[in-house]
Amino acid sequence: MLNHDYCTKDVFNTNFFKDFRKTMTDREKEIIKDFRKCNFQEMFEFFQAESERRKAATKDEKLAKKNENEALVKEYGFCMIDGHKEKIGNFRLEPPGLFRGRGEHPKMGMIKRRIGASEVSINCGKNSKVPTPPPGQRWKEVRHDNTVTWLASWVENVQGQVKYIMLNPSSKLKGEKDHIKYETARRLDKVIDKIRATYRDEWKSKEMRVRQRAVALYFIDKLALRAGNEKDEDQADTVGCCSLRVEHVQLHRELNGKENVVVFDFPGKDSIRYYNEVEVEKRVFKNLELFMENKKEGDDLFDRLNTQVLNEHLKELMDGLTAKVFRTYNASKTLQDQLDKLTDGDATVAEKLLAYNRANRAVAILCNHQRSVPKGHQKSMENLKEKIRAKRDAIDDCESEYHDLKKAAKRGSVKEKVNADKKGKQLERLKEQLKKLELQETDRDENKTIALSTSKLNYLDPRISVAWCKKNGVPIEKIFNKTQRTKFLWAIHMADENYRF
DNA sequence: TATCTTACTTAGTAGTATTGGG
DNA sequence: CCCAATACTACTAAGTAAGATA
Structure with a gap:
């Protein structure tokens, strides 16, 4: 991992060295005391050479x-x-290695x-043949x-969590669960x-607990935030809706010409930054001011709320x-709405695909x-830009040739007419290609930081x-x-x- | 009621395989 | 046909949420 960013982090190196020393004999422990004096270059080069060798294989x-x-x-991949x-x-099984927790993970490098x-x-059937160890x-x-x-499980030593061997998404079992998930989301529709009307009403509740719950639900619904379970100290500090702290939101009566703006800025799942400037309803804004009164950095925004309480209410x-159903619901709903809006039935397949990707992108941004x-x-x-330039030049050339040929064809023979026709077809083709390239350009740039x-x-x-x-x-x-087609086979048959939706 | 345990879904990355344009 | 760019797959960490236990 010597060429990896992880190696520049103190926590990573310290954790690694601590665990490394545990594997040493007493004699080794006496000799190897300072990580900075260790040189792993030779091992690194060995593995690089291995990788080169693999690449260069015939x-x-x-x-x-x-x-x-x-x-x-074939032998082990099925059940x-x-x-x-x-x-x-x-x-x-997961092979040994150095733990690569995301974000500022306190255990990275172990x-x-x-x-x-x-x-x-x-875990197998009573009558099945137990796999041989x-x-x-x-x-x-x-x-x-x-x-x-x-089918099998073990406990991983770094975080002490259970790891499982499970079925592929193409399996009937997983497909049925997936189907149920979307049916639940459709029932939410x-x-x-009514739910929206209710939580809006509850923004006015006398009970702080109810108000907090209602505002949190509004965020989960409107912004597709995750529930936000509590986390242990020995994990990276990330949050979701219920675990937001006061330092994660900023209130602005006015910002960039918008009123009642909440600026969210927090590390979410996988320590991915969530940044969003959101105009909210006056009542929500007032509530947030109330929730933050007399609180300091590190305090919970929703001190009367957690995911269990919220989910009990949702049930x-x-x-x-549950809270996560809203994410599924709003994502799917957004796709449907955007497809309706962006698809032009008369467009080419390439244009329709761009529309699809845009709809998909709207969801990815939401989530x-x-x-x-x-x-x-x-x-x-x-x-790509260079290709587009070249294509435009080719079109210009082709166009003027076509122009000349048409002139010639007007007074000329059948043969000249055929030539003009041919050129016309070529021009059409070039224009098609240009359009495709331009679509590709837009698509690719819009997508560079977004995972669809x-x-x-x-x-x-x-x-x-x-x-x-x-x-x-x-x-x-x-x-x-x-x-994806094997995972979604059920849907391909069904719809x-x-x-x- | 809080905390722990369990089982499952969701998430981004790295490395490999495939593609398509010159 | 080659090679760079893109697409896909494998991997595993990090979530959600329910149920058990203290």
């Missing part, structure tokens, strides 16, 4: 490797469940140990619990007006309603799904996309790749062009 060697891997997947063969999502069979629990080892436990979906508003700017983005934009796949995979009812494709004559492969 076609045959690469093919052999591929076959080897496929054989492994039988309820008489059906299903793909497993992660059939390999050594993640290798797991042995004696630490692994197996490695020679000379025994499983920690073999159980037959058909109320859970995991039926009661959302009473609708069966199965704050970010990514780091891809390596070489700027260069690839420049290349997260919402596509987890928040957007796939039936909306399926219906849109069918209605607009867009092949499904244009919006779902192969993996016709008239499906509405």
Whole structure:
């Protein structure tokens, strides 16, 4: 990891060295006391060379490797469940390595140990053949619990959390759960007006607890914030709605010509920054002033609220309603609305795809799904611009040639007419290509820091996309790749062009 | 009632595989 | 056909939320 950013962080190096020393003999401990005097360069170079060697392998060697891997997947990558063969999502144990917590994680750099069979629990059917542990080892436990979906589990040593082997998203089990998730979100659509009316009413409640709950719910609904469970001290300091602290919001009576503006600025899941300047209703603003009265940095904004309390309340508003259902609901709703708004039925497939991506992007922005700017983005934009310039020149040339040929064709023979025709077709083709390039340019730049796949995979009812494709004559492969198609097979079968979320 | 445990979904990144334009 | 750019896959951390336990 020597070339990684992690290595510039003190916490990372300190944690690593502490764990490293634990693995030493007494003699080694006496010698190796100062991390700064350790030089791992030679090991680093060894692994780099390994990687180079892999890259430089011949076609045959690469093919052999591929076959080897496929054989492994074939043997270990599947299981039988309820008489059906299903793909497993992660059939390999997590190998040892250095813990790479996100953000300012206090445990980054700690050594993640290798797991042995004696630490692994197996969960299989009573009558199924128990997988054989490695020679000379025994499983920690073999159980037959058909109320859970995991096939194997172990406890990871850095955070002490249980890790599971589970099914692939393409499995029936996962597909059914996904389906249920979207059906719950659709049920929310039926009661959302009432819920909104209720929480607006509760902004006026005499009870502080109720007011806080109502304002928090407003944020969850309007901004698609996460619930915000409490976290331990030994994790990165991130927050969601219920765990917001006073330093995460700023109140402005007026900001940039808008009134009653709340500026949110906090580290969310994966320590991704959430920054948003939001104009809110006067009553919400007043409430926030009240909530923040006599509080200092570090105090909870919603001191009378947590996710359990909120979810208990939500359960009473609708069966199965929790905070995260709002995120699913508003994401899918946004996609549907944006597709309705942005799709022009007469447009080309390329233009329709741009519209789809824009709708998808609106959701990603709502949910704050970010990514780091891809390596070489700027260069690839420049290349694209250059291509566009070249294409424009080609069109200019072609146009004037076409013009001349047409003139010649007017007084000329059949042959000249055919030539003019040909040129005309070429011109059309060039113009098509230019348009495609220009669309690509817009799309790529707008997307550089936005991750579309997260919402596509987890928040957007796939039936909306399926219906849109069918209605607009867009092949499904244009919006779902192969993996996504197997994950969403249920939706592809289920939805016709008239499906509405 | 608070805290812990469990099981599951959601998230971004890194490395590999594929593609498509010269 | 080659190689750079893009797309996809594997990986695993980090959330949500329910239920058990102190």
